[in-house]
Amino acid sequence: MGRPLRIAIDGPAASGKSTLAQRLAAYLGYAYIDTGVMYRAVTWAALQRGIPVTDENALTRLAETLDLDILPPTEADGRPYTVLVEGVDITWALRSPEVDAAVSQVSAYPGVRRALTQRQRQIGLRGRVVMVGRDIGTVVLPEADFKLYLDADLKTRAWRRYRELQDRGEAVSFEEVLETMRQRDALDQGREVAPLRPAPDAVVLDTTAMDIEEVFQRVLALMEARCRETPHVAG
Ligand code: CDP
Numbered sequence: 001m002g003r004p005l006r007i008a009i010d011g012p013a014a015s016g017k018s019t020l021a022q023r024l025a026a027y028l029g030y031a032y033i034d035t036g037v038m039y040r041a042v043t044w045a046a047l048q049r050g051i052p053v054t055d056e057n058a059l060t061r062l063a064e065t066l067d068l069d070i071l072p073p074t075e076a077d078g079r080p081y082t083v084l085v086e087g088v089d090i091t092w093a094l095r096s097p098e099v100d101a102a103v104s105q106v107s108a109y110p111g112v113r114r115a116l117t118q119r120q121r122q123i124g125l126r127g128r129v130v131m132v133g134r135d136i137g138t139v140v141l142p143e144a145d146f147k148l149y150l151d152a153d154l155k156t157r158a159w160r161r162y163r164e165l166q167d168r169g170e171a172v173s174f175e176e177v178l179e180t181m182r183q184r185d186a187l188d189q190g191r192e193v194a195p196l197r198p199a200p201d202a203v204v205l206d207t208t209a210m211d212i213e214e215v216f217q218r219v220l221a222l223m224e225a226r227c228r229e230t231p232h233v234a235g
Contacts, residue, residue, distance in 0.1 A: 003028065004146035004223065005127040008136035011150035012185050012196060014157035014164075016207045016215055017132045020150065022080055023216050025130040032080065033070075033123055035133035035140065038116045039107040040094040041068050041085055046106065047098060053105045060111030097165070097172050101180050104187035107134075113193050134188055137199035145230070146223055149198035150215075152208040157181060 007024065009017045018034060025032035042063045043053075051058045069084040075091075083091045093099070106112060117140055124131050124141040133140065137147035152160075158178040165172050188196040198204050203222050207215050 003227065004144070005129075006124060006141055006144040006146075007130045007223075008141050008144035008147045008199070008202075009130065009132045009150065010134055010136050010138070010148070010196065010198065010202070012134075012152075012157065012188065013181055014161040015150040015152045016160075016210075016212070017150050018080070019212050020215050020219060021130045021132045023212070024219065027220075028128075028130070030128045030130050031123075031126075033120070033129055033131045034081070035116070035120050035131065035136065036103075037070060037081070037083055037094060038068065038119065039103050039112070040099050041083060041090065042066060042112060042116070043099050043103040043106045044090055044094055044096075045085055047102065053102050056109045056111060059106055059109055060115065063112040063115035092168070095165075095168070097170060097176070097180070100184070104184040108187055108191040108193070110193045117194075134196040135194035137202050138197065139194045142199070146226055147199050147202035148219060148222075149202040149204045151204065151206050154178070154182060154185065156208045 007030070009021050011017050021034070022032050024030070042059065045062055045066055046053060046059055051062065053059070067086045071082045071084065073079045074082040074089070079091050081091070082089060083094060120131070120133075120140045123129065124136070131141060131144070137144055137149070155178070158174065158181045161181065162172070162174045162177040165177065203226070205215070205218065210218070
């Protein structure tokens with residue numbers, strides 16, 4: 001069977017993208033690239049430095065110049081990668097409710113997107129990647145040879161995220177998580193540049209009633225079917 005060399009997975013928060021992408025990447029021996037990490041790192045650095053999330057120019061400069069490294073995991077604490085900003089390990093800090101609440105506002109600025117999209121595209125073009133985000137199939141890597149759009153209803157996604165935060169000991173209520181997610185969905189879908197939406201040639205999969213294993217098996221089957229339709233895809 002031929003295999004897609006560039007796999008793009010998009011969808012809203014907690015639709016199951018990261019878990020699926022990690023499994024697919026391990027299965028295929030590909031790199032797993034989570035583009036959301038870059039938007040989160042810029043947001044985290046802005047909060048640290050007291051840059052207001054309304055200051056588009058300062059945020060753009062930050063995205064253009066931030067010393068950001070994404071490495072294979074340096075600790076065996078369940079992290080899929082290690083993220084360094086100026087040499088400091090911020091892997092878990094990126095997942096805080098404060099970053100969650102601000103990241104979609106930061107990621108809506110065209111200058112921020114331009115800077116990060118450029119970095120992401122360079123990585124994606126190398127091939128043998130499973131790349132995850134909001135605009136991979138539409139903007140970052142439109143030439144991807146397998147595009148997937150994962151979705152799930154809002155309550156289910158908020159519940160998944162709430163359980164993740166609880167497992168890490170973050171003190172948040174389900175209602176807060178639900179409200180943050182509702183606002184992020186609206187910002188991500190409503191922004192002018194690279195809004196969250198399926199690429200016209202993406203396969204759309206609703207994971208509301210599916211567990212991780214079901215999603216993985218279903219996607220493998222979809223990928224094989226897609227490769228049979230387009231036998232020129234490299235193997
Ligand atoms: O893990 P979760 O799905 O909650 O979020 P994420 O993938 O880490 O992305 C965080 C935020 O970054 C999203 O809500 C978007 O606002 C932004 N983002 C984006 O605009 N474009 C991407 N390719 C990836 C993330």
